[in-house]
Amino acid sequence: MAVITTADAAATVSPSGSRRSVREELAAWLFLLPSIIPFLIFTLIPAVATFALSFYRWDFISPPRFVGLANWIDLFSGGAAGRSVIVTLVLCAITVPISMAMGLALAIALDRMPFGKVFFRSIFFMPIVTSMVAISFVFGNMFATESGLINYVIGAIGLPQVAWLTYPTQATISVSIMMIWSMTGLCMLIYLAGLQQIDHSLVEAARLDGASRWQLFYHVIRPLLGRSTLFLVITQTIHALQTFEAVFVLTDGGPGDATTTIGMYIYKATFRRFEVGSGATASMALFALMLVVTIIQLRAQRRMQHV
Amino acid sequence: MSRNKSVELLRYAFTIALAALFLLPFIWMASQSVKSLGDYYRLPPELIPDPIRWDNYARIISNYPIIPAALNSLFVAVVVTLIQLVTASMAGFAFATLRFRGSRFTFLALLTQTMLPVAVVLVPMFQVVQYLGLVGSLWGMILPFAFTAYGTFLLTQYFMGIPREIFEAARVDGASYFRIWWQVYLPLAPAGLATLGALCFVFYWNSLLWPLLVSGGTENQTLPVMLAQMIGISASSPQLVMAGAAFAVFVPLCLFLALQRFFVAGVTSGSVK
Numbered sequence: 001m002a003v004i005t006t007a008d009a010a011a012t013v014s015p016s017g018s019r020r021s022v023r024e025e026l027a028a029w030l031f032l033l034p035s036i037i038p039f040l041i042f043t044l045i046p047a048v049a050t051f052a053l054s055f056y057r058w059d060f061i062s063p064p065r066f067v068g069l070a071n072w073i074d075l076f077s078g079g080a081a082g083r084s085v086i087v088t089l090v091l092c093a094i095t096v097p098i099s100m101a102m103g104l105a106l107a108i109a110l111d112r113m114p115f116g117k118v119f120f121r122s123i124f125f126m127p128i129v130t131s132m133v134a135i136s137f138v139f140g141n142m143f144a145t146e147s148g149l150i151n152y153v154i155g156a157i158g159l160p161q162v163a164w165l166t167y168p169t170q171a172t173i174s175v176s177i178m179m180i181w182s183m184t185g186l187c188m189l190i191y192l193a194g195l196q197q198i199d200h201s202l203v204e205a206a207r208l209d210g211a212s213r214w215q216l217f218y219h220v221i222r223p224l225l226g227r228s229t230l231f232l233v234i235t236q237t238i239h240a241l242q243t244f245e246a247v248f249v250l251t252d253g254g255p256g257d258a259t260t261t262i263g264m265y266i267y268k269a270t271f272r273r274f275e276v277g278s279g280a281t282a283s284m285a286l287f288a289l290m291l292v293v294t295i296i297q298l299r300a301q302r303r304m305q306h307v
Numbered sequence: 308m309s310r311n312k313s314v315e316l317l318r319y320a321f322t323i324a325l326a327a328l329f330l331l332p333f334i335w336m337a338s339q340s341v342k343s344l345g346d347y348y349r350l351p352p353e354l355i356p357d358p359i360r361w362d363n364y365a366r367i368i369s370n371y372p373i374i375p376a377a378l379n380s381l382f383v384a385v386v387v388t389l390i391q392l393v394t395a396s397m398a399g400f401a402f403a404t405l406r407f408r409g410s411r412f413t414f415l416a417l418l419t420q421t422m423l424p425v426a427v428v429l430v431p432m433f434q435v436v437q438y439l440g441l442v443g444s445l446w447g448m449i450l451p452f453a454f455t456a457y458g459t460f461l462l463t464q465y466f467m468g469i470p471r472e473i474f475e476a477a478r479v480d481g482a483s484y485f486r487i488w489w490q491v492y493l494p495l496a497p498a499g500l501a502t503l504g505a506l507c508f509v510f511y512w513n514s515l516l517w518p519l520l521v522s523g524g525t526e527n528q529t530l531p532v533m534l535a536q537m538i539g540i541s542a543s544s545p546q547l548v549m550a551g552a553a554f555a556v557f558v559p560l561c562l563f564l565a566l567q568r569f570f571v572a573g574v575t576s577g578s579v580k
Contacts (some may be wrong), residue, residue: 024484031400031484034394035397035398035417035454036413038394039417041435047423106325109318120322122563123326124329125563129563130559131512131559133534134552135552137538138552141549142332156351244515248515249538263426271520294422
């Protein structure tokens with residue numbers, strides 16, 4: 001699902017006018033109440049409570065025990081929670097650039113395609129609406145070492161088979177492949193929308209000046225896609241930071257904790273090991289990462305407006 | 308062959324090759340879902356098995372509560388969607404048209420929800436739902452998502468695209484704010500509503516983490532929760548799990564193919580000026 005972050009907001013809301021009526025103010029708050037109440041009850045207050053929980057040790061049964069920064073020290077000294085942050089960042093570093101590069105290549109191939117454009121666009125969009133639980137099971141079957149389709153194909157062309165889900169590196173690659181499969185469609189769509197906004201007289205002018213295809217792409221089209229690229233870096237990173245379903249079925253975070261993302265760690269710590277405080281600390285780490293991404297977005301957008 | 312023709316050919320070759328790769332999981336899923344257990348593990352694998360076991364679908368329906376689970380998913384996804392359409396369009400209307408103190412601050416504060424997904428607020432949110440007595444109830448999967456920052460942002464944008472004169476004219480005619488929202492603004496933004504509705508439905512049809520925690524027993528399982536559990540326990544009949552997976556993928560896929568332009572509008576909003 002697309003992500004809209006606070007950065008887009010500032011310019012959006014109508015400025016408070018000089019003439020205000022009490023009736024209008026009252027009406028506005030009545031209109032907002034059905035949003036504000038659930039936001040407070042189910043999001044904001046729980047978020048503050050999660051922050052508080054990160055300073056406690058709690059197993060749901062005995063009363064919570066204040067432990068100060070112990071959970072945080074665990075996180076930063078390379079405990080399981082800290083490792084899940086690394087795993088998540090590695091998955092982001094693999095999947096975001098690759099899915100964006102593939103999406104861009106596809107968008108360029110599809111843009112101005114004389115026929116079949118909508119058909120192909122539908123195919124690449126399909127993973128976006130597909131249940132990750134369901135398709136993870138399919139990927140798990142395809143990645144199977146003995147009977148899997150992928151190893152069969154690999155064997156058929158004479159290459160050594162791969163134990164896709166047995167070892168840490170291979171499992172990370174398997175999860176990445178599935179994530180890239182599910183993330184590429186959005187990149188293609190965004191770049192396609194970006195390409196369609198490009199003023200073609202610019203491209204024609206460069207072509208008449210004798211620019212090669214590569215020069216055309218690198219010096220004319222690429223800079224014009226800056227806004228699409230920024231949007232994708234942000235939304236895809238925020239999406240990948242939250243990875244849970246993809247590893248829940250495919251690897252259960254394993255082998256060991258090689259593919260235990262932050263989301264998976266929160267789930268395992270909280271509901272399998274009943275270490276609520278440790279899960280809450282990982283939750284705050286996830287929030288902090290999303291906050292950093294949002295701040296980067298705010299700054300980049302401000303810079304883009306000045307250009 | 309001219310240079311242009313060969314570029315065109317390259318373009319199609321690349322696209323078709325990637326499209327085949329991207330379709331492979333769907334094709335493989337369909338194929339595996341109509342195989343006997345023997346064919347499921349057979350090497351070399353067959354794309355179209357012989358015999359085709361259509362009865363896998365009948366068996367998964369009779370042996371597992373997949374229809375009740377699908378109905379639960381449908382109920383949750385439809386009700387969350389309807390609620391979000393109401394709350395987001397009301398908030399979007401207020402932000403786009405009404406002048407009030409703190410509008411910008413409230414807007415920004417509400418949008419922080421995008422940084423606070425379920426995984427961040429898990430345990431306290433669970434406690435709130437527990438306190439309300441909604442664990443083990445479908446409403447426990449619905450009410451926490453009554454507010455949507457994404458939808459509020461999307462519809463605020465849509466409503467701001469409606470000329471202010473329309474709002475002013477309705478005011479002069481003596482229409483209440485409520486009537487302007489319901490009878491003027493909502494009918495003017497069908498594309499915005501459809502976009503939010505389509506994305507919202509698919510998102511909650513597919514969501515796993517929260518329903519997994521609050522379903523509390525087989526009766527209230529949604530389809531993804533049931534599938535996740537089948538994957539864990541039904542190692543002896545994986546072809547049936549495959550049929551269940553195909554079933555879960557089929558519904559949103561149909562919806563997507565029918566409402567494609569709204570999905571496209573939904574995911575690209577915010578990326579273009």
